[in-house]
Amino acid sequence: MRVHLAQIKPVLGDVEKNAAKHFEIIEHALQQGCEMVVFPELSLTGYYLLDLVYDVAMDESHPVYQKFLEYSKDIAIVFGYVYESKDRLFYNASAFVHRGVTVHQHRKVYLPDYTLFEEGRYFAAGNRIQTFETEFGTTGMLICEDVFHMSSLYILSQSGVQNIIILSNSPARGNLELGHDASNTWQTSNRYMAGVLTVNVIFVNRVGVEDGVSFWGGSEVYDARGRLLANLEMFKEQTACVDIDLENVRRARIETPFLRDEKSFLLRNFLNSERGIK
Amino acid sequence: MRLDLDLTVDILTNFIKEETEKIGLKNVVLGLSGGIDSALSAALAAKALGGDRVYAYCMPYKLSSDESLKDAIKVAETFKLNFEVIEITDMVDPYFAMMDDISKLRMGNVMARQRMICLFDMSAKVGGLVLGTSNKTELLLGYGTWYGDLASAINPIGDLYKTQVWELSEYLGIPQSVVDKPPTADLWVGQTDEQELGFTYKQADDLLYAMIDERRRISELIRMGFEEEFVKKVADRVRRNQFKRNPVVIAKVSQRTIGRDFRYCRDWGY
Numbered sequence: 001m002r003v004h005l006a007q008i009k010p011v012l013g014d015v016e017k018n019a020a021k022h023f024e025i026i027e028h029a030l031q032q033g034c035e036m037v038v039f040p041e042l043s044l045t046g047y048y049l050l051d052l053v054y055d056v057a058m059d060e061s062h063p064v065y066q067k068f069l070e071y072s073k074d075i076a077i078v079f080g081y082v083y084e085s086k087d088r089l090f091y092n093a094s095a096f097v098h099r100g101v102t103v104h105q106h107r108k109v110y111l112p113d114y115t116l117f118e119e120g121r122y123f124a125a126g127n128r129i130q131t132f133e134t135e136f137g138t139t140g141m142l143i144c145e146d147v148f149h150m151s152s153l154y155i156l157s158q159s160g161v162q163n164i165i166i167l168s169n170s171p172a173r174g175n176l177e178l179g180h181d182a183s184n185t186w187q188t189s190n191r192y193m194a195g196v197l198t199v200n201v202i203f204v205n206r207v208g209v210e211d212g213v214s215f216w217g218g219s220e221v222y223d224a225r226g227r228l229l230a231n232l233e234m235f236k237e238q239t240a241c242v243d244i245d246l247e248n249v250r251r252a253r254i255e256t257p258f259l260r261d262e263k264s265f266l267l268r269n270f271l272n273s274e275r276g277i278k
Numbered sequence: 279m280r281l282d283l284d285l286t287v288d289i290l291t292n293f294i295k296e297e298t299e300k301i302g303l304k305n306v307v308l309g310l311s312g313g314i315d316s317a318l319s320a321a322l323a324a325k326a327l328g329g330d331r332v333y334a335y336c337m338p339y340k341l342s343s344d345e346s347l348k349d350a351i352k353v354a355e356t357f358k359l360n361f362e363v364i365e366i367t368d369m370v371d372p373y374f375a376m377m378d379d380i381s382k383l384r385m386g387n388v389m390a391r392q393r394m395i396c397l398f399d400m401s402a403k404v405g406g407l408v409l410g411t412s413n414k415t416e417l418l419l420g421y422g423t424w425y426g427d428l429a430s431a432i433n434p435i436g437d438l439y440k441t442q443v444w445e446l447s448e449y450l451g452i453p454q455s456v457v458d459k460p461p462t463a464d465l466w467v468g469q470t471d472e473q474e475l476g477f478t479y480k481q482a483d484d485l486l487y488a489m490i491d492e493r494r495r496i497s498e499l500i501r502m503g504f505e506e507e508f509v510k511k512v513a514d515r516v517r518r519n520q521f522k523r524n525p526v527v528i529a530k531v532s533q534r535t536i537g538r539d540f541r542y543c544r545d546w547g548y
Contacts, residue, residue, distance in 0.1 A: 009296075012545045050541040172289055177280045209296040211543045212432070214289050234285075235292050 001136045001163075001244045004029035004037040007219045007232045009208025012046035015056050019044060019064045022079060025239060026071050032241050036076040036136065040206035040219075041108075041143050041167040042092060044081040048210045053122045057084035060102060065095075072097040076134065078141065080167045082123075083107065089124040094141050094167050096132065104132035108143040109152065116171060116213065119145075129155040137162035137246055144168040147189060157197045158264055162224070162249045164193065168205040172216040172234075183218050183234070195226025198252035198259055200244050207235055224252035279487050281442055283449045290434045291326035297432045298327070298407050300548040305406030309393050309427070310334040310353060310361070311464065312346030314447050314456055315435060316411040317353045321450045322434050323409055329358030333404050337393045340367040342464050352453045360404075366392045386465035390426025398429075407431040415440040415479060418486055419512070420519020421471070428522060439487060440479040477508065485512055 006025045010018045022039060029037040041047070044064070045056040058065055058081060068077055076098040083093035083105065092108040107126025111119035129152050131140045140156040140163070147153070147166055156164060174181030186203070194201040200223055207217040220231040221242045230242040253259060270276045298306055306323050310316050316334075323332045336350040347363070354361035370392050374380055380388075401408050410433025412422050417436055422428040435443060440461070447457050461471040461479065472478050485504050488494045489512070494502070499509045525537055534540045 011548060012543060013547055048543045048545070050543060052542065052546065172285075177282055179282055180285060209293050209300075210545050212293065212297070214293060235288055 001246055002034045003202055003242050004034040005204050005219045005240050006037055006039045007207055007217045007238045009237055010043055010046040012210055013052040013056055015044050015064060030075055034241055038165055038202055038204045039079040040204045041080040041169040043079050047169045053082055053090050057082040057090050059084055068097050069100050073100050078165055091126060092123045094143055106141040108146060110145040110149050112145045131156055131159040131161045139163045141165045161199055163200045166203040169215055170205050171213045183216055190220060190222055191226055194222035196258060198224045198256060200224050207237055224249040281445060290322050294323050294326035294434050303405055303407055305331045305333060305404050306409045307333045307397055307401045307406040308409040309397055310336050310350045312349035314443055315413050317452045317456050318443055318447045319409050319411045319435055320353055320359060321357055321452055324357035332359045333406055334359040334361050335364050335400060337364045337366050337396055339389055341467055346464050349456050356453055364396050382466055387423045387426060390423035394426050394429045410436060412436055413438055413440050413443050415482055417523060418516050420522050424522045439483040441483045
């Protein structure tokens with residue numbers, strides 16, 4: 001599978017301009033023979049939307065979304081947007097579109113609402129972590145904070161996931177002696193996830209500055225054996241084509257059959273026990 | 279409290295470039311006092327945009343020290359900035375003459391605000407954003423003039439403690455005389471910050487870092503060995519000066535009040 005990583009900086013609250021940038025990159029990815037292109041979290045809108053959430057929200061009927069479906073005939077596209085549901089709730093969402101249809105929509109489940117984040121103030125939380133079938137194997141999408149909750153990873157893993165796509169808007173902070181806290185945590189987590197779940201991990205993080213907050217980029221891909229296949233620079237708008245050998249999942253699960261040996265009944269028993277009920 | 283210096287420079291230069299250019303401006307404007315904070319802001323701006331896009335102004339009063347001006351010139355030359363001296367004496371003296379009982383503190387504030395007026399006027403002249411030069415220590419302690427030196431459009435060093443300003447300044451090759459001299463607001467002859475504050479920046483930063491960044495409670499700080507009186511004095515200063523760090527307080531009447539439930543980023547649409 002040839003994946004195009006689109007590490008971009010969106011314009012805050014300008015869907016038209018951002019869409020134009022997406023389409024340009026999609027065309028570029030097609031020229032390079034890519035089969036999938038992955039954009040970051042809220043790639044169509046930017047991150048610190050605050051009251052702009054209500055202006056940029058859309059559903060599948062929006063002309064921009066329709067254009068994505070059109071482009072998706074020849075390439076799988078993963079992008080981030082604000083989804084407005086029929087019952088008028090607003091979600092931090094991502095879409096996997098391919099062959100002219102929405103294959104899967106993920107609504108961010110774990111909305112960070114602390115320190116520099118206030119997503120819980122503006123967004124409704126999703127309530128499902130699901131895998132979906134693609135031409136590249138069973139896949140799951142997670143949005144940023146979702147990754148730091150074991151339930152997300154566990155459910156994807158037990159649902160047979162082979163590729164985990166992570167759309168992220170991680171701000172650089174805690175910039176002390178040894179790199180900054182955010183990238184240290186993400187790189188550790190991505191490598192751990194790939195190696196322990198024996199899955200391909202595609203992590204795309206945005207760059208750019210919004211009101212003084214710098215998003216650090218550093219998008220990266222690990223194969224199912226935990227090997228780093230590509231990593232983009234920090235803070236720079238950049239794209240890259242990465243070839244992922246899907247057979248690596250098989251090899252990883254022979255070498256390190258953690259999935260085969262997982263005893264999920266332990267978890268079920270624990271959750272059903274008195275100590276597990278919270 | 280030590281910094282990853284390369285990474286910090288990357289973040290801060292990228293910040294200056296993006297926050298300036300995304301709103302359609304090319305240049306930045308700043309007051310260059312001869313002190314280390316403005317030298318660091320200038321150095322970062324020069325690295326981000328090139329010295330030819332940085333407009334630095336030294337704005338002395340007749341009692342300002344010659345050393346300060348010399349140091350400002352040195353910084354401007356080192357980083358190849360556009361540089362001009364705008365003396366504020368003739369602007370503020372008539373006002374001082376009208377106020378026969380004016381205190382040193384009031385004079386200092388008037389001068390700081392006069393410099394702000396000049397900078398924002400230069401901002402309109404050269405099409406440049408006013409770059410802030412207040413560090414985190416000053417901002418937390420409220421050691422600055424509201425709508426004076428605290429006024430700016432973007433501030434690259436507001437999240438750096440004074441000790442980190444020193445560390446980064448050495449790294450960026452700011453002239454040694456600027457790094458080494460005792461920090462001063464230069465509001466009157468012989469003034470130094472540390473004398474006026476009653477403690478050193480090193481003492482303040484060690485405490486503030488533990489209190490603010492590490493979120494340690496007062497009881498914990500005292501257990502760590504900080505003197506109780508010092509801890510309480512600094513904590514109270516931080517609290518009392520919150521007004522200088524906040525946007526204006528608006529009386530709520532409607533359903534949607536600016537700043538409270540009408541909330542947008544400055545970077546709205548950029």
